[in-house]
Amino acid sequence: MITGELRSKVDKIWESFWTGGITNPLTVIEQFTYLLYIKGLDDREKRKEKDSELLKTPHEGIFPKDQPELRWSTFSQMGPEEMFEVVSQKVFPFIKGMGGDGSAYSEHIKDAVFVIPSPALLSRVVAGISDLPKTTSADSEVDSLGDLYEYLLSKLQSSGTNGQFRTPRQIIDMMVALMKPTPQDTIVDPAAGTAGFLVSASEYLRKNHNDLFYTRDLKEHFHNTMFNGFEIDTTMLRISTMNMMLHGIDNPNIRYQDSLNEQNKEQEKYTLVLANPPFTGSLDYDAVSDDLLKVTKTKKTELLFLALFLRLLKKGGRAAVIVPDGVLFGASNAHKAIRKEILENNKLEAVISMPSGIFKPYAGVSTGVLIFTKTGSGGTDHVWFYDMESDGFSLDDKRSPIEANDIPDIIERFHNLDNEKERKRTDKSFFVPFEEIKENDYDLSINKYKEVVHEEIEYEEPLILMRNIKQLESNIAIELDKLEELLSE
Incomplete structure (x- = not known):
């Protein structure tokens, strides 16, 4: 469940998709999620690199060393035209082949299609995702991708x-x-x-x-x-x-x-x-x-x-x-x-x-x-x-x-x-x-099977309740007469 600042920023990204020409909610959800995933891969890789440096242990990364442009931290700093070419021609083919043949990732992501139509839209969306709070990164212990997906699904109204x-x-x-x-x-x-x-x-x-x-x-x-x-x-x-x-x-x-x-x-x-x-x-x-x-x-x-x-x-x-x-x-x-x-x-x-x-x-x-x-x-x-x-x-x-x-x-x-x-x-x-x-x-x-304890409540006798109601009505009538006199002066 997402609220506050995060929700507002996600809504802004959604609006960018909408104004950029992608109006099918399911398409927005898929493209949004692919980009979150790509960013998450880089966040996760940076965390492993830090651990490796701290512990002085070898680390074999998921990104080819000779293709730094595949990483979010690199292509997100590019201009719109260059970023668009890198993401569409290199990053998407890369994530679709991750895990090797026969893996769950390659099997289910092989049909992923990049449909963002313009460099300007991609640039706005990437900037928006980069600006999301840290809870959406791989450093978070919560199921942030699932939480975001839940919120995006709610926009389908069903x-x-x-x-x-x-x-x-x-x-x-x-x-x-x-x-x-x-x-x-x-x-x-x-x-x-x-x-x-x-x-x-x-x-x-x-x-x-x-x-x-x-x-x-x-x-x-x-x-x-x-x-x-x-x-x-x-x-x-x-x-x-x-x-x-x-x-x-x-x-x-x-x-x-x-x-x-x-x-x-x-x-x-x-x-x-x-x-x-x-x-x-x-x-x-x-x-x-x-x-x-x-x-x-x-x-x-x-x-x-x-x-x-x-x-x-x-x-x-x-x-x-x-x-x-x-x-x-x-x-x-x-x-x-x-x-x-x-x-x-x-x-x-x-x-x-x-x-x-x-x-x-x-x-x-x-x-x-x-x-x-x-x-x-x-x-x-x-x-x-x-x-x-x-x-x-x-x-x-x-x-x-x-x-x-x-x-x-x-x-x-x-x-x-x-x-x-x-x-x-x-x-x-x-x-x-x-x-x-x-x-x-x-x-x-x-x-x-649950037993409910009912507390006994004692009420006044009906005649006494009636007298009390009449007295209240009499007091109200007296006060209304006084108010009327004041207004007529």
């Missing part, structure tokens, strides 16, 4: 054609912190979008398990096989691969894949699922994998994705996923079937109910986070519920920062569940036994 909208960064980070990824994990997001979950997981590992880079096997796993994402939107694929590279992942497995399709045969391959699957959108029901329909026969993507998560996970694998509230209490056979599958045949650990404003201004749907472990043999004894009231931002369309924030409390309590056993159902968090949930048709709505 979510994607397949029902996707970007998960707020604070919710992504919360879910990653709840799951505590390890260097041995193999992580997947089957609805990857801009790769926000994968980026957050990579940053968590860098911060909490930095020693993994001193072990050859773990380092290779981190750069090549740990992070996996599927996406059917080709624009999102380009964004996500660029986003991952800017965050230091050499070769993530991000690929074009309809996750629910019969052609997706993957199973029991991953140890951790982090995802916010689409809640609505188009679905080719005839092409949906039969083994998913066996778990829950439905056309609802949110239910089919839950079945997919269970199939993708290895035994003992864990998942933290966002679902619309309807999944938690829906009364259809399909809704009950998937909840029963997770509760009876696997281990449901937690249900975190989130307020409806979390996804504003893009959507007002109420959602929750499900956390479960694939066991294939049950294991749900009781389920931990938490009633989130705030995520640190207002719940209106502005989503302004506020002090109230349940996220730190959620993380602390989830990692100390033994201390939750005595909590009452009037509290924000509490346990509910499996048998009670089963008796309620596997309903996972927190309102089904």
Whole structure:
């Protein structure tokens, strides 16, 4: 989420595109993102060069030494005509070939096309991007490319054609912190979008398990096989691969894949699922994998994705996923079937109910986070519920920062569940036994189990209230008469 100075400068760049002849919002988004990516590559390279100089270690850069003009810091200082020729004829072909044949980058960026029509427009846009605050550089620890992309998408005034909208960064980070990824994990997001979950997981590992880079096997796993994402939107694929590279992942497995399709045969391959699957959108029901329909026969993507998560996970694998509230209490056979599958045949650990404003201004749907472990043999004894009231931002369309924030409390309590056993159902968090949930048709709505304390309020007798109202009216009439006398003098 971007606000203030950054938002104003991004709007100015957008206006430059518009007045420069590029009026298709999707084209603006793509061209803007390519240039952000090119700048990010140079920012990242400069950071590595500084580290190499400080540590006296060799560094093999991504830019050819005999072509300094490929770097943002060089061509951004050129005149408009020279810059235009360098970017269109050299820089774009260079980024399209990065990573070598067969890499995620070359695969998804190979179709990138430079369509900025004039040197003057390119010069204005490059100057505008150079003037953006440091939070958009590779030195930033936040998913800045994803945040900017989210804001740019908001200018389309709708979510994607397949029902996707970007998960707020604070919710992504919360879910990653709840799951505590390890260097041995193999992580997947089957609805990857801009790769926000994968980026957050990579940053968590860098911060909490930095020693993994001193072990050859773990380092290779981190750069090549740990992070996996599927996406059917080709624009999102380009964004996500660029986003991952800017965050230091050499070769993530991000690929074009309809996750629910019969052609997706993957199973029991991953140890951790982090995802916010689409809640609505188009679905080719005839092409949906039969083994998913066996778990829950439905056309609802949110239910089919839950079945997919269970199939993708290895035994003992864990998942933290966002679902619309309807999944938690829906009364259809399909809704009950998937909840029963997770509760009876696997281990449901937690249900975190989130307020409806979390996804504003893009959507007002109420959602929750499900956390479960694939066991294939049950294991749900009781389920931990938490009633989130705030995520640190207002719940209106502005989503302004506020002090109230349940996220730190959620993380602390989830990692100390033994201390939750005595909590009452009037509290924000509490346990509910499996048998009670089963008796309620596997309903996972927190309102089904939360107890609300009603304070008794005593009112005056009706006759006394009537007398008081009449007295007030009499006093008002007297004061109005006095006012009228004053005005008539």
